[in-house]
Amino acid sequence: MTSEASQRSDARDNRARILAVARAAFATDGLDIPIREIARRSGVGPATVYRHxxxxxxxxxxxxxxSMDTCATILDDAxxxxxxxxxxxxxxxxxLALHALDRGFSRAFTSRLPEVVDHFAAERDRSLRRVLDLVRRAKETGELRADVVLEDVVLALMANEGIRAESREARLAASRRFAALMIQAFRAQPRATPLPPVARLPVSVR
Known part of the structure; x- marks a missing residue:
């Protein structure tokens, strides 16, 4: 491998590692984590992060x-x-499953940080308008409660972001059960349909 090819490979590896660390950091520490800290956890200098x-x-x-692409596809399908x-x-x-698996994206969706708003505002507004269209259509069928508003869906997303579980699989299982509960609450005439299996969560009774 030539020196130039080796440098390109190293650059690709650095970029992938920075992104992986950033996604994990945004999920666990919030969106305002400094670039310098992301660089430290990635094992590179801040200049390397800023180069990419x-x-x-x-x-x-x-x-x-x-996650943005997945969100758009979900709304297209719906x-x-x-x-x-x-x-x-x-x-x-x-x-809810998407937001449970990518808590950083969930935080970005509802964040008021200027740098987040500046980037996501247009796409977030577009997504919310489409959610509102889905709410309107479902109400017209009589299946969705007449008093449900867009903020109720956003509230469900925010509550779902609070799921804490020991593994990715447990977060997804908890999100599925929570989604089933929310759907029953949203329905104009709730029906006692079986819930998905209970997820293992860090709770205990003494």
Whole structure:
């Protein structure tokens, strides 16, 4: 391998490591974690981080690009569902699962940090308008409670972000059960349908 090719390979490895560390840091420590700390955890200098991501907005964009695309696909699929109530339920189930698995993205979706708002504002507004359309359609079927508003869906996302579990699988299981509870609460005439299995969470009774 030539020196130039080796340098390109090292640069790719550094970029991938920085992104992995950033995603984990945003999830565990919040979006305002300093670039210097992300660099330290990545085993590189701040200059290396800035070489790949000139601004923190650029780092946010790269770190959450996949989740942003997944979110858009979820809303596309929900709006394409012939049954509006089913589309609404699919949205709740899949959005809560996405946010449970990527807590950094969940925080970015509801964040008021200027650097986050500057980057995500347009896409977040577009997503919320589509959620509102799903709410309207589901109400028209009579299946969704008439008093449900957009803020109720956002509240469900924020509550879901608070799930704490020991593994990715447990977070997903807890999110599925929470989504089922939310869907029952949103329904105009709740039905006693079976809930998904209970997730193992860090709770105890003394």
């Amino acid at each position: 991501f000139p601004t923190k907005q650029a780092l946010f964009a790269a770190a959450f690009a996949e 709006l394409a569902e012939p049954d509006p109530w089913r589309g609404f339920c699919l949205m709740i189930e899949r959005l």
